[in-house]
């Protein structure tokens with residue numbers, strides 16, 4: 456089998472990889488914003504609760520959570536599909552990291568921005584989405600893109616719960632044709648080709664963001 | 675001056691405030707009539723910012739009473755909104771929104787808070803940008819303007835909300851010396867239009883020209899209230915004297 460043939464066979468699994476990525480984003484993005492903002496807004500006990508939830512998803516090993524949810528929840532009568540478990544665990548894990556980018560970007564803003572909003576008669580939520588988030592978005596985009604890449608790579612873990620993604624197919628192939636070096640090289644190349652465009656976009660945005668900062672500092 | 679019973683713009687009675695155990699304001703009493711111009715000075719840390727920030731509820735007070743127009747400030751958000759509708763504020767560091775153009779900075783609140791149409795809001799904004807003498811910068815971003823220009827935009831942005839009272843917290847102290855005059859000129863012109871103004875500033879020229887009263891604060895208290903000329907030439911309180919000898 457040539458490298459190309461192998462890549463072609465692996466690519467059959469790309470729709471599963473992409474599906475997990477996409478559904479994962481549907482968990483990650485809302486989680487990142489809701490919990491990042493919640494952490495920014497709260498104090499004391501509520502903040503402690505918000506932080507614990509974030510830390511649970513961010514700090515637990517993804518593979519253990521996937522196994523845990525997939526193999527243990529049915530014992531409690533909760534049956535989630537492998538796709539749901541994979542997307543949710545990977546998404547919330549990435550979302551946990553994302554929430555920290557959201558919080559950090561919001562907290563890096565000059566508190567004078569919020570005060571100016573209040574002084575002009577805005578309520579808190581309006582200030583958040585008209586004044587704080589538009590400014591913070593630029594700062595968190597590079598992190599978001601990095602996390603998107605982490606998510607794409609992380610989807611390879613769903614192969615452990617029976618989903619026939621690219622990694623699953625590669626594993627299956629290497630059991631039939633004993634050529635692991637060739638097969639896993641092909642797999643790496645495929646993941647690289649998926650992630651590299653995101654890296655480039657990320658770099659472009661990062662450059663634009665830092666240029667924007669220079670302009671606003673350059674009084 | 676003209677009417678026998680001038681309406682009161684702002685009244686603070688026995689206002690006290692603490693940060694934890696630290697008392698920042700002690701028994702502040704201050705009544706500002708409509709159209710009156712008050713200059714507030716005093717050493718750094720004496721509570722000047724805190725006092726004026728209580729007037730638009732950027733800070734809450736723990737004791738005493740603050741009435742703005744005919745609204746008493748409490749935790750009631752509706753009351754706070756009412757007061758903020760009538761009170762504009764200009765900050766030491768301008769606090770313009772860097773992601774919006776000058777024009778958008780001026781129309782954001784009129785559109786979202788006052789529910790004006792974009793066209794009306796832009797018309798009003800251009801009028802005020804004309805008044806602060808920078809209509810040609812309307813489509814630039816704050817970062818492209820000088821400090822003095824930014825502060826004039828900040829004044830225009832406030833005026834677009836049609837406030838009845840303006841608070842200034844050291845509006846010129848973050849500026850390069852050559853830009854102080856353009857901002858003070860804008861404030862003088864605002865004063866001559868009859869705006870009620872409370873200005874924290876150490877610009878004596880401005881105080882002499884514009885202020886009806888100078889208030890001197892120290893350690894969270896109003897220590898002296900005087901006419902500007904008298905305050906600067908013959909201050910009454912030893913702490914005012916000491917302060918003036920240090921800044922002169």
Ligand SMILES: Nc1ncnc2c1ncn2[C@@H]1O[C@H](COP(=O)(O)OP(=O)(O)O)[C@@H](O)[C@H]1O
Nearest residue numbers: 693696698716717718719720721722723724725
């Ligand atoms: N958020 C805060 N928490 C605790 N202390 C504060 C806070 N803001 C101001 N202070 C303290 O209150 C005092 C008065 O501050 P401020 O009103 O800013 O003084 P001024 O404007 O006259 O320089 C200062 O001692 C300052 O350190």
Ligand SMILES: [Mg+2]
Nearest residue numbers: 722723724844
């Ligand atoms: Mg101050």
